[in-house]
Amino acid sequence: MDILSSTAQQLTDQAQRLSAITGLVKSSPRDRIFLVMGKTGSGKSSFVARCTDKDVTVGHGLYSCTSDIDAYSYIIPGQNRCIHLIDTPGFNDTNRSDIETLSVLASYLGASYANGVSIHGIIVLHPITDNRMSGTSMRNVEMIKKMCGWTSYENLVVATTMWPPRYSFSNSGSGSYLDTESQDQDRAALEKRETELFTEERFLGELVARGARVFRHNKNGRRDANEEMFSARQIVSHLITESDTSMPPALRLQREIIEERKTLGETSAGMAIAGDLYKARKEHEKQLRDLEEDLKGQLAQADASHVAELEDLKADIQKKLKKAEEEKESLRKSMTELHEEEERAWEEKIQTLDKQFREQIAQKEEELEELEDSIREIREETMSMSSRWSFEADKEYEGHENIVKAAREEVVQAKDAHEKLKAQTGNITNGLANGMAAGVTTAIVTGGMLLDLRYSISNRLIVAMDSHVWGSSMCGHVE
Ligand SMILES: Nc1nc2c(ncn2[C@@H]2O[C@H](COP(=O)(O)OP(=O)(O)OP(=O)(O)O)[C@@H](O)[C@H]2O)c(=O)[nH]1
Numbered sequence: 001m002d003i004l005s006s007t008a009q010q011l012t013d014q015a016q017r018l019s020a021i022t023g024l025v026k027s028s029p030r031d032r033i034f035l036v037m038g039k040t041g042s043g044k045s046s047f048v049a050r051c052t053d054k055d056v057t058v059g060h061g062l063y064s065c066t067s068d069i070d071a072y073s074y075i076i077p078g079q080n081r082c083i084h085l086i087d088t089p090g091f092n093d094t095n096r097s098d099i100e101t102l103s104v105l106a107s108y109l110g111a112s113y114a115n116g117v118s119i120h121g122i123i124v125l126h127p128i129t130d131n132r133m134s135g136t137s138m139r140n141v142e143m144i145k146k147m148c149g150w151t152s153y154e155n156l157v158v159a160t161t162m163w164p165p166r167y168s169f170s171n172s173g174s175g176s177y178l179d180t181e182s183q184d185q186d187r188a189a190l191e192k193r194e195t196e197l198f199t200e201e202r203f204l205g206e207l208v209a210r211g212a213r214v215f216r217h218n219k220n221g222r223r224d225a226n227e228e229m230f231s232a233r234q235i236v237s238h239l240i241t242e243s244d245t246s247m248p249p250a251l252r253l254q255r256e257i258i259e260e261r262k263t264l265g266e267t268s269a270g271m272a273i274a275g276d277l278y279k280a281r282k283e284h285e286k287q288l289r290d291l292e293e294d295l296k297g298q299l300a301q302a303d304a305s306h307v308a309e310l311e312d313l314k315a316d317i318q319k320k321l322k323k324a325e326e327e328k329e330s331l332r333k334s335m336t337e338l339h340e341e342e343e344r345a346w347e348e349k350i351q352t353l354d355k356q357f358r359e360q361i362a363q364k365e366e367e368l369e370e371l372e373d374s375i376r377e378i379r380e381e382t383m384s385m386s387s388r389w390s391f392e393a394d395k396e397y398e399g400h401e402n403i404v405k406a407a408r409e410e411v412v413q414a415k416d417a418h419e420k421l422k423a424q425t426g427n428i429t430n431g432l433a434n435g436m437a438a439g440v441t442t443a444i445v446t447g448g449m450l451l452d453l454r455y456s457i458s459n460r461l462i463v464a465m466d467s468h469v470w471g472s473s474m475c476g477h478v479e
């Protein structure tokens with residue numbers, strides 16, 4: 001499969017996977033959905049990949065746009081029970097603002113809530129290798145708490161990741177162990193750090209004190225698929241048992257955005273971001289004022305090189321201020337606007353792919369035409385040179401024919417892949433996005449009394465879908 005077809009396939013697969021989360025594909029009551037959260041690089045995608053045994057993109061996804069959320073599932077062997085894990089982007093990421101991260105979480109979690117899909121628990125990952133609770137880690141924990149709003153955290157686990165391998169063989173090939181004493185010391189230091197993490201209230205202590213269970217994921221540190229899967233599934237198994245005993249309440253973010261119809265900036269998580277944005281804006285404005293003063297002085301002294309430097313700095317701060325202004329605007333978005341934005345993002349991806357497919361097909365058709373012309377010419381030339389069709393000429397002609405056949409096949413394949421994308425376009429926009437729209441509509445129609453209409457709207461959408469196009473390997477039930 002060429003890159004274009006495989007990108008189209010990935011896009012449709014992602015839309016299909018997300019349909020269980022937005023409620024478009026109905027889950028059985030015994031199925032479970034867990035959010036996997038934590039700072040960037042804490043191992044979320046790796047955890048999801050190992051646990052579900054699926055091909056998850058580790059590192060950053062194919063598209064680092066708003067749809068940077070994905071869901072993967074597996075069926076527990078021997079039990080007809082499907083477990084979905086939602087892989088999420090982390091807060092305080094260098095590539096995206098917190099408001100973008102919160103927007104995408106609010107879009108999908110809001111849609112799932114409005115469509116009656118529950119989140120049964122949260123897995124928070126924290127790399128034990130972080131030598132202190134960094135600002136990024138603190139930010140993530142703060143945002144998770146604000147999004148949850150739970151009074152008890154029995155349905156949340158905190159798992160430390162990145163434990164170093166216990167022992168490893170030296171590179172000398174002698175088979176002797178590396179200095180195990182110093183490894184033991186390193187490990188003791190990590191264990192001390194772990195205790196600090198889970199007892200200090202301002203770190204992860206508050207979660208633990210209110211019922212969160214603590215795990216060491218892949219504690220022996222070997223990058224072994226089976227060991228990692230076993231460890232991840234043990235963690236998930238704990239959350240399944242907890243959710244079987246008592247279901248957690250809906251996330252505060254879901255209630256705020258759907259039931260209370262708050263804008264993003266009015267939600268608890270949004271307010272934390274708004275506070276930071278305000279501080280950053282004030283800081284930039286002060287920097288700008290100081291710079292202007294400086295510039296006036298330098299202009300008086302006619303120091304051209306320093307003036308240019310200050311002008312550069314000023315442009316930089318103005319850019320940051322503009323970004324902060326735009327982010328402030330994003331905080332005003334309601335669920336309807338978030339949904340529209342997400343739908344637009346999907347449509348843009350589809351349109352880009354559609355354009356690339358058309359260009360690819362046009363190019364391949366042109367190549368094919370040239371090949372067909374050249375083989376026609378060769379045939380005519382050979383025929384005119386000899387009255388009899390020789391065995392050699394026949395062989396040569398056959399070779400050319402094969403090249404043309406292969407080119408023809410390529411055109412057919414590109415057209416098929418394009419047709420497939422077009423067929424699924426409707427499912428992506430009408431399926432995934434309408435799943436969200438159903439959420440929005442439901443909340444608006446019922447104004448908070450969600451339950452009755454949730455299923456009827458999403459069911460109508462499900463019935464309207466062509467279940468065949470989605471394939472049959474889904475974990476979920478299309479009615
Ligand atoms: N040594 C070690 N490396 C790990 C472990 N888990 C993940 N990694 C590596 O850490 C890097 C980041 O892992 P990801 O799974 O992409 O982390 P993530 O949290 O999804 O990161 P973002 O998508 O950027 O938020 C990758 O190179 C992984 O191979 C682990 O348990 N031990």
Ligand SMILES: [Mg+2]
Pocket residue numbers: 044045046057058059060087
């Ligand atoms: Mg990831």
